Amino acid sequence: MQNTENNLNQTKSQINHAADLYSRPASNICLLAVSKRKPSGDIREAYRCGQRDFGENYLQEAQQKIQDLADLDICWHFIGAIQSNKTKVIAENFDWVHCVDRLKIAKRLSEQRPDSLPPLNICIQVNVDLEDTKGGIALEQLPALSQQISQLPNIRLRGLMAIPAPSDSVESQRKPFAKLREAFEEMQKNAIECDTLSMGMSQDIEAAVAEGSTLIRIGTAIFGERL
């Protein structure tokens, strides 16, 4: 059996180490445990170890887990691709959505967010290196889209998210993250109150922290390889 507690502690100490290195308070960096393709029992075990934020990519399995774990005080993040016919389920079941890249999706999420729940937290996904296989808007589209999304009533624009193409040195990994950080600072200058930079995965934690990440998304290093 894998040791989730050990894995979580190791991941947290990697984040703490990077935070120290770049003189940032580790308390400003949230660890999102990505639990896609992992059973509810694994999430319950991570929760027992103090983990509260979990990320899911596939709606059907996520809905089942959210039901199974309704007794726990989990903050659920949707980090998968969003189809417009699935926005209602997302708006009703999640606290955060990280991959918004169209106004149409944001509008639907806002319209479908139940009044009984607080506004849905949203990050706009940016395709920083313009890989055509990937979701996300081009940086040039950000000023218009962020203005429009920030006006919607039942969602709260919290910041930006990106998944840059892999590269192997910290220096080269920092470049796309720096672009995202600059775009984020520009949004703040334009009076959009945002506080979240969702960037960094297991291979680029240090670079992401160096460029101001506030949320690191880690799956395999916590829960083991996925089938």
Ligand SMILES: *Cc1c(COP(=O)(O)O)cnc(C)c1O
């Ligand atoms: C799967 C996934 C992760 C986690 O990936 P691992 O390699 O398992 O750590 C992070 N972010 C997103 C958007 C993902 O889809």
